[in-house]
Amino acid sequence: MNSKSKDLPAPLALPVPSSSIAWKQRGKGLVLPVLIIVLLEVIVRIGWLPSYQMPAPSEIALTLGDLAEGPLWKHISASLLRVLIGFAIGTSLALIFAAWVGLSREAEAYLEPTFAGLRSIPSLAWVPLLLLWLGIDETSKIVLIAIGAFFPVYLNGVAAIRNIDRKLVEVGQMYGFNRGRLVRRILLPAALPGLFTGLRSGMSLAWMFLVAAELIAATKGLGYLLSDGRETSRPDIVLAAIIVLAVLGKISDGVLAGLEKRFLAWRDTFSGQGTGD
Amino acid sequence: MAEALLDINVERKSFGNTTVLHNVHLRLHDKEVISLLGPSGCGKSTLLRIVAGLEKDYQGQLNRTADEVAFVFQEPRLMPWLTVEQNIGFSDDKHYDKAWVAQLIDEVGLTGFADALPKALSGGMAQRVAIARGLYSHPKVLLLDEPFSAVDAFTRMKLQDLLLQLAQRHAIALLLVTHDVDEALYLSDRVLVMGNRPSNIRQELVVDLAHPRDRRDAGLAGLKALSLTELQQAHVI
Numbered sequence: 299m300n301s302k303s304k305d306l307p308a309p310l311a312l313p314v315p316s317s318s319i320a321w322k323q324r325g326k327g328l329v330l331p332v333l334i335i336v337l338l339e340v341i342v343r344i345g346w347l348p349s350y351q352m353p354a355p356s357e358i359a360l361t362l363g364d365l366a367e368g369p370l371w372k373h374i375s376a377s378l379l380r381v382l383i384g385f386a387i388g389t390s391l392a393l394i395f396a397a398w399v400g401l402s403r404e405a406e407a408y409l410e411p412t413f414a415g416l417r418s419i420p421s422l423a424w425v426p427l428l429l430l431w432l433g434i435d436e437t438s439k440i441v442l443i444a445i446g447a448f449f450p451v452y453l454n455g456v457a458a459i460r461n462i463d464r465k466l467v468e469v470g471q472m473y474g475f476n477r478g479r480l481v482r483r484i485l486l487p488a489a490l491p492g493l494f495t496g497l498r499s500g501m502s503l504a505w506m507f508l509v510a511a512e513l514i515a516a517t518k519g520l521g522y523l524l525s526d527g528r529e530t531s532r533p534d535i536v537l538a539a540i541i542v543l544a545v546l547g548k549i550s551d552g553v554l555a556g557l558e559k560r561f562l563a564w565r566d567t568f569s570g571q572g573t574g575d
Numbered sequence: 576m577a578e579a580l581l582d583i584n585v586e587r588k589s590f591g592n593t594t595v596l597h598n599v600h601l602r603l604h605d606k607e608v609i610s611l612l613g614p615s616g617c618g619k620s621t622l623l624r625i626v627a628g629l630e631k632d633y634q635g636q637l638n639r640t641a642d643e644v645a646f647v648f649q650e651p652r653l654m655p656w657l658t659v660e661q662n663i664g665f666s667d668d669k670h671y672d673k674a675w676v677a678q679l680i681d682e683v684g685l686t687g688f689a690d691a692l693p694k695a696l697s698g699g700m701a702q703r704v705a706i707a708r709g710l711y712s713h714p715k716v717l718l719l720d721e722p723f724s725a726v727d728a729f730t731r732m733k734l735q736d737l738l739l740q741l742a743q744r745h746a747i748a749l750l751l752v753t754h755d756v757d758e759a760l761y762l763s764d765r766v767l768v769m770g771n772r773p774s775n776i777r778q779e780l781v782v783d784l785a786h787p788r789d790r791r792d793a794g795l796a797g798l799k800a801l802s803l804t805e806l807q808q809a810h811v812i
């Protein structure tokens with residue numbers, strides 16, 4: 299009978315690269331940064347670059363160490379809190395509006411032109427207005443970050459919903475699913491890949507707007523550390539703050555990427571080609 | 576004959592100014608297998624969608640005494656984020672009948688693939704899952720829209736046999752849309768030949784051969800010649 303199907307028994311899972319190959323792949327990513335660090339160290343040590351402009355990497359490491367024993371954690375926690383709150387507010391609103399506009403032509407007709415207009419305002423242009431309205435305390439910073447995170451999430455969210463395969467939706471209609479069930483069982487999972495793209499770019503914009511907000515007016519935070527380094531002519535502090543920002547940005551994106559990988563393991567997508575051996 | 580499971584009478588179905596169906600009348604009886612045979616764009620899929628209730632904008636009447644009607648699409652249309660098992664029990668969300676799903680997986684010949692994701696399945700296997708999903712709701716009627724047109728010829732023959740077996744075992748009537756003359760004759764009790772737009776049923780061929788049939792049967796060959804003549808006369812080919 300048909301249990302002896304001659305259909306190709308496709309592999310049940312993608313071949314998982316063994317850990318040594320994975321480490322080799324990661325090692326490749328380290329080559330360039332390590333090379334640059336070594337080169338900079340040498341150039342600064344032999345005096346080709348003045349150290350008051352470009353401190354040696356070892357010096358930056360020492361500064362980082364000093365900061366870590368002192369005020370660094372205060373700055374990090376202040377910045378992190380702002381980013382997380384701003385991101386949470388911005389993305390929640392964005393997801394609500396994206397769902398609304400994505401699912402309803404009526405809502406799109408009413409809302410989309412307004413959002414398109416607002417989107418064309420360079421978001422940093424809000425800064426003076428926010429400072430006037432909300433003052434220089436936390437609220438204005440968080441609102442700015444929320445605005446920054448809003449648009450990528452909103453745009454990708456709407457696109458994700460509109461890109462859902464009509465044929466899958468029809469399966470739900472076949473079963474007579476009501477709207478809630480259709481959203482939960484088909485629309486949401488089908489839109490998830492696009493939503494994650496939006497969340498990740500929203501997160502990176504949240505960090506960008508955090509720095510903008512803190513550069514302008516703050517008494518703590520990594521943006522404050524940056525401007526403090528400039529005012530006291532300490533490029534090592536500026537670079538240390540930049541490194542911390544890079545690490546935090548990478549970690550937050552890594553968290554989202556990990557969630558993406560976990561929730562979207564079902565995707566049948568191209569994952570790049572190997573070295574061709 | 577006993578009361579029909581399905582009685583559909585489409586007076587007119589148009590898309591814009593184009594009339595695709597005109598005076599089409601069709602009755603499907605218990606355990607009967609009917610094929611709708613016709614060229615692309617003649618409205619046979621539209622007719623099927625009307626029967627399934629996916630298309631509601633038409634003039635005519637639809638009488639379904641069987642409430643459980645299931646649909647198998649041309650493509651498998653599996654949810655890529657669900658496993659084979661979850662796809663089969665899709666209509667019952669998370670509380671699907673596991674034993675029944677497991678039985679269906681065995682019946683369609685996918686034992687051991689319950690936890691596989693659709694991306695790991697070949698086209699033929701995915702269509703088996705789609706058939707199992709159709710059977711999950713214990714339908715009396717299974718509607719199929721060119722279900723095997725996307726698989727290779729050998730897989731198609733296997734799937735045809737599988738479909739007949741399942742229909743017999745579960746006492747299901749089949750209404751099948753196809754543009755494959757051999758498929759229509761091999762599977763059906765009646766073949767309805769549809770013409771070009773605005774299309775109606777040009778010819779009804781009764782295939783009075785017992786199951787299981789032999790694909791090399793001389794009777795089938797004779798009917799094929801007959802149906803090809805009909806199709807030609809109807810200016811279909």
